[in-house]
Amino acid sequence: MIALKNDIFIKTLLKQPVDRTPVWMMRQAGRYLPEYRAIRAKAGSFLDLCTNPELACEVTLQPLERFDFDAAILFSDILTIPDAMGLGLFFSEGEGPKFRNPVRTENDIRNLPIPDPGSDLRYVIDAVSLIRKNLQGKVPLIGFSGSPWTLATYMVEGSSSKSFEKVKGLMYQQPKLMHLMLDKLAQSVALYLNAQIEAGAQAVMVFDTWGGMLSTEDYLEFSLNYAKQVRSLLNTNKSGVEVPTIFFTKGGGLWLEKMADAGYSALGLDWQTDISKARDRIGKQVALQGNMDPIALYGEPELIREKVKSILQKYGKGSGHVFNLGHGILPDVNPEHVKVMVDAVHEFSSQYHL
Amino acid sequence: MIALKNDIFIKTLLKQPVDRTPVWMMRQAGRYLPEYRAIRAKAGSFLDLCTNPELACEVTLQPLERFDFDAAILFSDILTIPDAMGLGLFFSEGEGPKFRNPVRTENDIRNLPIPDPGSDLRYVIDAVSLIRKNLQGKVPLIGFSGSPWTLATYMVEGSSSKSFEKVKGLMYQQPKLMHLMLDKLAQSVALYLNAQIEAGAQAVMVFDTWGGMLSTEDYLEFSLNYAKQVRSLLNTNKSGVEVPTIFFTKGGGLWLEKMADAGYSALGLDWQTDISKARDRIGKQVALQGNMDPIALYGEPELIREKVKSILQKYGKGSGHVFNLGHGILPDVNPEHVKVMVDAVHEFSSQYHL
Numbered sequence: 001m002i003a004l005k006n007d008i009f010i011k012t013l014l015k016q017p018v019d020r021t022p023v024w025m026m027r028q029a030g031r032y033l034p035e036y037r038a039i040r041a042k043a044g045s046f047l048d049l050c051t052n053p054e055l056a057c058e059v060t061l062q063p064l065e066r067f068d069f070d071a072a073i074l075f076s077d078i079l080t081i082p083d084a085m086g087l088g089l090f091f092s093e094g095e096g097p098k099f100r101n102p103v104r105t106e107n108d109i110r111n112l113p114i115p116d117p118g119s120d121l122r123y124v125i126d127a128v129s130l131i132r133k134n135l136q137g138k139v140p141l142i143g144f145s146g147s148p149w150t151l152a153t154y155m156v157e158g159s160s161s162k163s164f165e166k167v168k169g170l171m172y173q174q175p176k177l178m179h180l181m182l183d184k185l186a187q188s189v190a191l192y193l194n195a196q197i198e199a200g201a202q203a204v205m206v207f208d209t210w211g212g213m214l215s216t217e218d219y220l221e222f223s224l225n226y227a228k229q230v231r232s233l234l235n236t237n238k239s240g241v242e243v244p245t246i247f248f249t250k251g252g253g254l255w256l257e258k259m260a261d262a263g264y265s266a267l268g269l270d271w272q273t274d275i276s277k278a279r280d281r282i283g284k285q286v287a288l289q290g291n292m293d294p295i296a297l298y299g300e301p302e303l304i305r306e307k308v309k310s311i312l313q314k315y316g317k318g319s320g321h322v323f324n325l326g327h328g329i330l331p332d333v334n335p336e337h338v339k340v341m342v343d344a345v346h347e348f349s350s351q352y353h354l
Numbered sequence: 355m356i357a358l359k360n361d362i363f364i365k366t367l368l369k370q371p372v373d374r375t376p377v378w379m380m381r382q383a384g385r386y387l388p389e390y391r392a393i394r395a396k397a398g399s400f401l402d403l404c405t406n407p408e409l410a411c412e413v414t415l416q417p418l419e420r421f422d423f424d425a426a427i428l429f430s431d432i433l434t435i436p437d438a439m440g441l442g443l444f445f446s447e448g449e450g451p452k453f454r455n456p457v458r459t460e461n462d463i464r465n466l467p468i469p470d471p472g473s474d475l476r477y478v479i480d481a482v483s484l485i486r487k488n489l490q491g492k493v494p495l496i497g498f499s500g501s502p503w504t505l506a507t508y509m510v511e512g513s514s515s516k517s518f519e520k521v522k523g524l525m526y527q528q529p530k531l532m533h534l535m536l537d538k539l540a541q542s543v544a545l546y547l548n549a550q551i552e553a554g555a556q557a558v559m560v561f562d563t564w565g566g567m568l569s570t571e572d573y574l575e576f577s578l579n580y581a582k583q584v585r586s587l588l589n590t591n592k593s594g595v596e597v598p599t600i601f602f603t604k605g606g607g608l609w610l611e612k613m614a615d616a617g618y619s620a621l622g623l624d625w626q627t628d629i630s631k632a633r634d635r636i637g638k639q640v641a642l643q644g645n646m647d648p649i650a651l652y653g654e655p656e657l658i659r660e661k662v663k664s665i666l667q668k669y670g671k672g673s674g675h676v677f678n679l680g681h682g683i684l685p686d687v688n689p690e691h692v693k694v695m696v697d698a699v700h701e702f703s704s705q706y707h708l
Contacts, residue, residue, distance in 0.1 A: 163684055168649040172657050215647050215680075216628035217664075253608045254626065272608065274570040293569050295522040303526050310571075326569075330517060 002137035004202070009071040010140050013203060013244035013265045013287050015320045021312060021349035022070035023342055024142075027328030028063040029075045033335055035062050046091050050077050053126040060131045064138065066335065067342045070322075071139050071203070074131065074196070076124055078146035078207055081188050082155045084115035095159070102158030104166075106174070109181045114188045117195035124192075125199045132200030143201030145192050147208035147249075148185035148230065149223035152178070164213055171222055178222065186226040190233030197235060197243050205246040205268070206230060212251015212270075223249065224258055231263040246289055250327060253278075260285045271326025276314035283320060291326040292341070297333045301340045308344035317352045356491035358556070363425040364494050367557060367598035367619045367641050369674045375666060375703035376424035377696055378496075381682030382417040383429045387689055389416050400445050404431050407480040414485045418492065420689065421696045424676075425493050425557070428485065428550070430478055432500035432561055435542050436509045438469035449513070456512030458520075460528070463535045468542050471549035478546075479553045486554030497555030499546050501562035501603075502539035502584065503577035506532070518567050525576055532576065540580040544587030551589060551597050559600040559622070560584060566605015566624075577603065578612055585617040600643055604681060607632075614639045625680025630668035637674060645680040646695070651687045655694040662698035671706045 004010070009022040030036055036059050043049040050056060060075040079097050083089035088100030103109055117125055132141050146154075154160070156167035171178045193204045211223035227247055236243040248268025252259055259267050260282040269278055269290035278288055296307045308323070315321040323345045329338070358364070363376040384390055390413050397403040404410060414429040433451050437443035442454030457463055471479055486495050500508075508514070510521035525532045547558045565577035581601055590597040602622025606613055613621050614636040623632055623644035632642055650661045662677070669675040677699045683692070 163649060165649050165652055165684065168647070169652045172650055172653040212626065215625050216631075218647070219626075251605070251626070254628075271569050272566065272573075272605070274608075277570075293522070293572070295517060295519050296526060298519055298523045299526040330519065 004140055005137050006070055006139045009322060010202060010244060012319050012322050013246065014242060015287055017353070018319050019350060019353050021315075021321050021323050021345055021352065023323040023345040024069045024071040024073065025063075025325055025329055025338065025341075026073075028067075028069060028073065028338075029059045030329065031331035032329055032333045032338070033062055033066070047077070047089065050075070050080070051123045053123055053130050056123075056127040057130040057134055060127075060141075061134060063338075067339055068346060069139065069342065071142050072131065072135055073142040073205075074124070074128055074144060074201065076127065076144070078144075078150065078209070079154055080121055080124055081115060081145065081185070081192055082151055084120040085112050085155075085188070087155060097154060098159040099155065103155045103181070106177055109177050109184075112181065112184050114184055114191065117192045121192060121195070125195050128196050128199040128201055140202035141200060142203045142205055142246075143193060143196030144205045144207060145189045145230075147206050147211065147223065147247075148182045148189055148226035149211055149214075150207060150209045151185050151189070152181055153210045153213075155181075164210065168214075168218075171218065182222060182226045183229070186229040187233070189230045193230070194233075194235050197238055201243070202238075202241075203244045203246065204234070205248065206264075208247065208249040208252070211249040216254065219249075219252075219255060220258060224255070224262060227259075227264075228262045244287075248289070256282050266322065268324070269326060273326075274314065275311060275321075276316070279315055279320075287320040287322065288315065289322040289324050291324065294325045294327050294330055294333075297325075297329065297337045297341065299337075301337065304337055304340045305344045305348075308341055309348050312345070312349050312352060315352070317354075319353065323349070358494055359491050360424055360493045363676060364556060364598060366673050366676050367600065368596060369641055371707070372673050373704060373707050375669075375675050375677050375699055375706065377677040377699040378423045378425040378427065379417075379679055379683055379692065379695075380427075382421075382423060382427065382692075383413045384683065385685035386683055386687045386692070387416055387420070401431070401443065404429070404434070405477045407477055407484050410477075410481040411484040411488055414481075414495075415488060421693055422700060423493065423696065425496050426485065426489060427496040427559075428478070428482055428498060428555065430481065430498070432498075432504065432563070433508055434475055434478055435469060435499065435539070435546055436505055438474040439466050439509075439542070441509060451508060452513045453509065457509045457535070460531055463531050463538075466535065466538050468538055468545065471546045475546060475549070479549050482550050482553040482555055494556035495554060496557045496559055496600075497547060497550030498559040498561060499543045499584075501560050501565065501577065501601075502536045502543055502580035503565055503568075504561060504563045505539050505543070506535055507564045507567075509535075518564065522568075525572065536576060536580045537583070540583040541587070543584045547584070548587075548589050551592055555597070556592075556595075557598045557600065558588070559602065560618075562601065562603040562606070565603040570609065573603075573606075573609060574612060578609070578616060581613075581618075582616045598641075602643070610636045620676065622678070623680060627680075628668065629665060629675075630670070633669055633674075641674040641676065642669065643676040643678050645678065648679045648681050648684055648687075651679075651683065651691045651695065653691075655691065658691055658694045659698045659702075662695055663702050666699070666703050666706060669706070671708075673707065677703070
């Protein structure tokens with residue numbers, strides 16, 4: 001294997017000293033880039049793009065050509081696992097993901113298979129291998145999955161939701177069935193991430209997009225428990241090299257102490273959470289990733305630079321901070337503004353790593 | 355004026371001793387009630403209902419016929435102020451509120467008038483008087499308004515939004531203009547609530563539905579500051595009787611200490627926030643209102659009773675807790691389930707008030 005030429009992202013997640021703050025961006029390979037839209041138009045649908053390893057590799061690498069990001073993240077969808085379970089993922093334009101066969105009955109849940117990533121999700125694993133090869137050690141590659149709870153929300157609702165009444169209804173009415181489903185999902189997520197690690201992912205991230213819609217007690221029981229289970233099943237030692245792990249619950253700012261106990265190397269922070277307070281609360285235990293308001297990228301360059309400065313200053317001195325947005329970049333952001341953000345992280349962060 | 359026959363809601367907000375926990379429900383007059391849907395069908399549009407004091411009075415009183423609620427809340431919309439400012443509120447079926455003339459330019463903001471509630475919002479003030487008269491002292495009447503920040507989000511976006519890029523764009527690009535707009539809104543909200551108090555509202559609540567979409571520093575600067583300004587302008591002494599005030603930021607759980615300093619008698623809690631922890635943090639300073647997950651009302655009666663018990667037990671002994679949902683009731687809830695919730699609060703709460 002080629003040695004990593006830039007390992008500050010990995011080192012930061014492990015809280016080892018670095019000379020500046022690493023930066024990457026959730027959804028950095030995506031619609032805000034004209035070169036992404038060009039390939040997407042050629043490929044056909046979003047799913048055609050995800051399921052074609054060569055194209056997935058190409059779009060994964062695109063943002064690295066433009067910006068000095070310190071990590072690449074696998075281009076894929078968070079709903080590949082439910083699709084591999086037979087739910088029939090599809091996208092209707094402008095409406096987000098949907099499932100042809102949502103999970104509604106006890107039988108649906110009992111019959112859910114645990115996908116074998118090597119066969120059922122081969123296209124993802126092949127994409128990971130190919131990206132890793134093509135990266136040639138430039139920066140590390142992040143693998144990822146949706147969290148068990150977040151996968152379950154889409155699987156039961158059948159689509160995006162505002163109030164989550166179907167999945168919460170199941171959780172409230174038939175908690176045991178919900179636990180059975182989440183246990184299967186935790187096993188599936190762990191197998192999937194382990195296969196990504198085996199294929200070359202050098203860090204992995206679990207996205208809990210909808211944990212923040214739960215009450216505190218339900219979050220602990222139905223979301224965080226299964227993120228913990230996933231973590232406990234991960235093989236994070238790849239021939240003696242540690243594979244750092246990141247867990248992100250959007251809207252999880254109230255629960256950082258509990259999340260920090262889940263065993264991940266780092267927590268992602270949404271933009272609502274004050275990163276200075278977050279470091280006070282859990283910064284001894286884990287690294288932090290985040291957390292600029294994605295909407296700030298609509299601002300003028302000077303504003304973006306000020307926001308970057310402010311977040312770096314709030315985190316303060318020492319390793320353990322990966323700069324990122326507090327959520328994915330929005331599709332109509334000007335790519336030049338991303339460059340301003342990345343360059344500002346480079347320019348202003350060395351002073352915190354003396 | 356007729357004396358209040360049931361004042362436990364008012365007393366609880368003022369943290370005076372009561373013999374059980376009061377209960378009401380956000381959006382308690384609304385679509386989940388068949389009798390509401392019948393009047394709504396007769397009235398025509400939602401706005402026709404809001405702007406007709408007799409009909410607004412009738413639907414305000416409807417839930418009190420069915421359930422032993424300890425307060426009535428004015429039936430109205432949170433966007434009456436921007437409408438009175440000339441923005442042209444309308445509703446397209448299934449899409450939420452919209453404005454014909456959203457606020458986009460510096461001139462739009464400079465030209466925003468501060469509505470005179472006595473003339474420009476006469477229909478609301480008349481509804482308050484009429485409801486108060488028809489209540490005959492059965493329970494107190496709550497007046498309300500959207501918070502300045504929340505009103506601003508709709509006024510700039512022109513409709514509901516997911517990412518709030520227009521209003522945050524304005525906030526980031528032209529903070530002074532944003533402050534000018536919020537200052538006008540704070541003055542307008544205070545005048546509006548004072549007129550409601552003058553007309554008979556016995557408590558008032560400010561709904562900050564979208565404050566939780568802001569970063570911590572932006573929340574303090576652009577939302578909480580103006581909620582404070584509103585509070586400082588309220589006349590909360592009505593001929594020697596104190597009018598308690600409630601402030602609610604959905605998604606504000608991280609900021610409770612700051613919110614508690616804003617001068618309101620009570621804070622509303624969303625369902626994500628643990629009410630026991632919230633009491634530890636700010637319970638000495640303010641009363642708390644909330645916070646059952648609205649989705650729990652889809653559950654079976656036994657589940658609803660368990661959830662009620664759990665929240666009462668988490669708040670614990672003593673006055674200062676108004677039972678409510680953590681957000682408005684959803685339109686397709688079975689009204690019988692609301693009865694189960696209300697009756698459970700009655701049944702299980704006396705033990706906490708010895």
